Amino acid sequence: MKRTLAAVLAALPGLALAGPDPADWDAVLEEARGQTVYWNAWGGSTNTNAFIAWVGARVAEDYGVTVEHVKLADTADAVSRVLAERTAGQDAGGAIDLVWINGENFAAMKENDLLFGPFAEDLPNWQYVDVEGKPVTVDFTVPTEGFESPWATAQVVFMYDSADMAPLPSMQAILDWAEANPGRFTYPQPPDFLGSTFLKQALYGVVEDPGVLLAPADQADYAAVTAPLWDYVEALTPHLWREGRAYPQSGPRQLQLIADDEIDLAISFSPGEASAAIANFQLPDTVRTFVPDGGTIGNASFVAIPYNASAKAGAMVVANFLLSPEAQARALDPEILGYGTVLDMEKLPAEARARFEGIELGIATLSPDELGPALPEPHPTWMERIERDWIDRYGVAE
């Protein structure tokens, strides 16, 4: 269905790059001064909201750009908005200037020509970005091609309450533990992003050859590849919280469940989340994190600019500021956000590097060595099909 959609959209007249040229950065700065950037970002986390407010204050100070955080319950709301605007023929002066986006939404917007760019690789701070070591040029196997700019990295970790259990070495160990401790583990309900990530992590844990996951799912024997995953989920579900008859609806909701002592184990896509939550009284200070052997999925968070944004120059200034050592170091601080940096420490000048060295990562945060290698995100088609199958099997079970 989506494929035909893409074909039809591709046949529409292409939208040429209209707007400021990021290569001429002085002109961008000049145009940006006085602009208001409506940044659409998920508003469910108080920590990120506070960080975005800080970014707004800093770019107002340095560049005269005002940032308005439009807090979304779901990033797809922003995609809907841009789509509704194009339906109505509003090809300029759109309501959204910058959007915090993840793989699936980015793929949808890029496929449908709803994005401005390429701009990311022309940003002045791009020179510091760790292009080789961090997943910044590929988002869920879709090449970013400069249509979105990275600002944080993330990697799957499991949060556990050390008062009740010990770290577990593999996905199989998680299943064994859940069988022995029924009702003490759950994951957000797919298609929630984090819930789907748990399924993909489980798939990595049981699949024979992970290589097939990087190509579209229809190029592999989908049923055979995912069969061990469904065996796993089938065995796990009766031992989940509420016997799998109800699920938390988002990642942060799991924090509340751990704090309420309803569960002992939960998945997180941010290695620093647990430390930050402990500092905010959202988790008991006995919570720690672990990664199973063989590594966990990692990806980057990006910002993108819709094709019809009103303040493209201002949006690029914000995207560039997010890549600055100042913003990256602040995001890394677990007292603030605890997000991984996208910068390469080797490329930074000494005084910029010093900002990072002084940061205490927090009691629940693993060091980069302990985190281990980041596995690449599977091709989005895997996630789509696995989500759909999960919903058919478990999402409407009652």
Next chain:
Amino acid sequence: MRPARALARGAVRAPLPRVRMLPAVPLLTVGLLTLPVGAGLVGTALPAFGVMPALGRAEPGLDAFRALADWPGLGPAMRLSVVTGLAATAVSLAVTMLIVASWSGTRVFAAIRRALAPLLSVPHAAAAFGIAFLIAPSGWLLRALSPWATGFERPPDWLVVQDPQGLALIAGLVAKEVPFLLLMSIAALGQTDERRALTVARSLGYGREGAWFRTVFPRLYRQIRLPVYVVLAYSMTVVDVAAILGPNTPATLSVQIVRWMNDPDLALRLQAAAGAVVQLLLVVAALGLWRLAEAALAGIGRAWVRSGRRGPRGPWLPALSLALAGLSATAVLAGLALLALWSVAALWSFPQAWPDALTLRSWARHGPELVDLLLTTGAIAGLSALIALLLAIGCLEAEERYGLRIGRGGLWLLYAPLIVPQVAFLPGLQAALLWSGAQSGIWAVTAAHLVFVFPYVFLSLGDPWRAWDRRLGTAARGLGAGPEGVLWRVRLPMLLAPLLTAFAVGFAVSVGQYLPTLLVGGGRVATVTTEAVALAAGGDRRAIGVHALAQTAAALLPFALALAVPRLVWRNRRGMQHG
């Protein structure tokens, strides 16, 4: 509407030029309120039948409905919508009627009436959160009892909230709809001639409740029928409460529609539109079913009255109704109090009944942004409630002077925004607004709120307006006052309390709007409600506590003023003290 009749009444004194618009107000109002709903429905129906040019679809077809039918959760989701909607409405109505039957006219009833304003002003989402925390296995009730009474060191793995039968959802809806139906019943009681009917029936040997249900209930129900339909449609299609208290495997149909609308796979938007059409039909079918049940119950009731039996009676009836009223009020208020406690809590883990320590950290964190949010919320709510009040006065006065009574059909149209599910017409309305080139922003949001605010204001003001003793107008005319003088110098001042109450109801309705603010504002208009629901996704009880309290305060303040101002203004008029 009957303009011919207005012409025939030539005796009406020629109105002053500045009010010559008055006869047009009812028509204007109906147009203003139904146009958005109509445009929105068309905007939703087109994609449902396969027409969505932005996705390159222009071929009409039934693919979207086929895709919907292939979703295995469709049957359960539809059943859930219908069952929770009907059950919540039936229970709310029964509890409300029992309370009125046992207590109306007593001192207890006056107290219940005073408690209504705070209960009504607690936004649905906030109430749902509070209730969820009260009854969850790790919630406050079990904390208070653990471990000394239950032996639980850890919360039990009970499926209490988000249960597949939707019982928690029904309970949450009942707790919020009983106050609403009570308010509507109190407003309508004036037209039922309750006291005399009860006196006659009781002199024939019926108990209080028996007499009430035989004589007053049929008259009262006729007056509150539309509000009951509103409750039914609302309970079937509510999104925020169902997402918090309702099940998720699958969710109710309306929650699922919103999820499809938000899916990155844009093709699902057609399926969502098809779902919205099904949801609309489901509401229509449920209303039809309710209507049939009304007729059946009326038949049974008549036979019951004819039978001449004198029951039911006994002290247990008033006790039961008071207990139910108390339970529903306590659930909402205690839930809110607990959210307030969460907003100042440091670590608070199970099974402690109280937090480890108190901290103002959450307030310090959210305080600054709250000020802006409250200003925006107040501006939109104040403006839309004021416009709605002026339109309502215009409609009612036109009815009075020209006999331009909004007919049955017109009334249904006015209630259309409350009965047509929001998910069925708001996405279409968003597209229509963009098409027409209207700027999204605070004005568009205010206009959209007006659509939902007006029916409540009209509903709230209509009955006291009509119940006003016309002989006072006649007396004023006899003393030389024109129709303007009667309106401005006698009627409006005398109706100060209901006018302010209607304004407060409208204000509270506007404060509580989520989907209209989000969709029509294009995400650029943030109110305490959009903020609270966005935070709800994160489940951070401290942040939710702060915003739910701010939201409640915003809605409560006008109610408090509506109570206080008439007392102050009429402190030297004994006859107006109880109005």
